[in-house]
Amino acid sequence: MTFLDLARKNAWRKPLRTVLLMVCIAIAFLIYGLTASFLAGTQGTSAASDDILGVMSAAGRTQPLPLANMSRLTTDPDIAAVGYMTRLRGFVEVEKNVVAVSAADPALLIAVNGKGLGLTPDLLAAIGGARDKVLVGGALAQAQGWTVGQSITVTAFDTAKQDGSRDWRFEISGIFEGENAATDTYFIIARYDYVNAARARGKDTVDAFIVRPRDGVSSGQLAARIDALFANSAAPTRTQSEKQFLEAFLRQYADIGLIVNLVVGAAFFTLLMIVVNTMVFAVRERTFEIGVLKTLGFSRLKVMMLVLGETLFVFTVGGGIGLALAKLATTLAGPDLGLVFSPLIAAKALAIIVVLGLATGALPAFNAMRTPIIKAFRTR
Structure with missing residues (x-):
């Protein structure tokens, strides 16, 4: 029997307790995966650019x-561009x-952010057929059940037409999908x-100008220079990157990142207390067996590693199920809720699994390592 086999069998010696622990761990990592995916999607951490600048009114x-x-x-x-x-x-x-309808010059929009939005020359040609033709984002088209060639009417909240009507009629000429799943x-x-x-x-x-700096140009310095250019004009500006704009927009309602961190932190802290308490009692039940292992030649370090291996096994299985x-x-x-499960989220989750596995196993492993053989035999 290998060392890992022994750790695995120790973990499964009471299947119900182990299954319940894994369920708790899976729920905690499911919460982490969903909240982190929500944060990545809503704040555009996977798609929002630090290079593309938005020039808006300072007012x-x-x-x-x-x-x-x-x-x-x-x-x-x-x-x-x-x-x-x-x-x-x-x-x-x-x-x-x-x-939301973004009215723009399609040719200029492609030059600025055509790759990010997934705009192609074919889509540009499709929208150029008539002035009332529009391109619809893939997420919106899927949510509304819209198809190419369909006519839609958008009733504007504030923008009225010259005849007093607020009904804007459009014909869908194409659907753009974005560069990746994180693209809005x-x-x-x-x-x-x-x-x-x-x-x-x-x-x-216009509501905003969209600016793409040349390669090698600092977006921060360019933003400051643009604002200085219009500082003394009738319409002073405030220039931000796409990512800064999205984060500032969300903070008007709440600090989403702080809320997510508090929810995840509470879940992991509760999980830590549950698993530590369970593992302490589980190791205490095996005090006599620990004495036997030490008698057979297991060093204090190997006994400690055996307990840590057991907690890591439980966290790996439970965390893996939650992430899956x-x-x-x-x-x-x-696509409908704006959730983006990126490789970075998975990497962070794996790191958390290792850290929590070691942290929860530290106390029971230390107790098992310090237990004298004679004291262990007296428990029988």
Whole structure:
């Protein structure tokens, strides 16, 4: 019998207790996997870029910028591409069914972030057929059951048309999927010229300019220079990276990262107390057997490693089951709920399994190592 076989058999000597421990561990790591996937999806940690910059009004996201500012941005030699967009928020059929429409110049959008969004020349050609044609993100199309060629009506909350109506009619000409699963595709891309010509107010203004720096140019320094360029203008700007913008937007409602860390920390702390208490009693029940092992030649170090191997085995099996369930859940529901189970999450989870396995086994392993042989035999 090998050392690992002995540790495994010790773990299964009371199957019900071991199964219950593994269930607790699996639930804790399922919570970790889902919350970390939610954090990665909502804050865009897997897809949001530190390089792509958004130039918005310093007065707030609701204040527009003049489209004429684009000419000043394009003269900067450190800017590789510039685009612009204006946001139209509304609902389809019922007010609870909220959708977002980003009105932009498709050709400029492809130049700035075409790869990230999964935009192709074919999609560009499809949206260029008529001004009311739109591209729909894969996540939104799946959630709504929309298909190419379908006509939709978005009732805007604030953006009215010249005739007073807030109903914007579009025809779906294509669906973009994004570069990877973490890319936000829960929105519609419309043509700016169509929205700009039809809206009653805010003509020739945009909500934001989208800037891609040239290779080797610091995005932070470029952002500061852009803001300095418009500092004394009628519309001063605030420039942020895509990742900074998403994090700041979420913090308006709550510090999602802090909430997730508190929930996961509470789950793991409770798990730590449960497993430590269980393992202490489990090792105490085997005090006589530990004395026999030492009599047969097992060193104090080997006895300690045997107990640590037992706790690591329990955590590996239970944690593996929890992570597998989290991965399955994100695969099935991830596109709709914005869950992204990245390799980084899996790597962190494996590290946590090792740390918790060693931490929970440390006290019972130390007690087993210190137990004298004579004292162990007196327990029988």
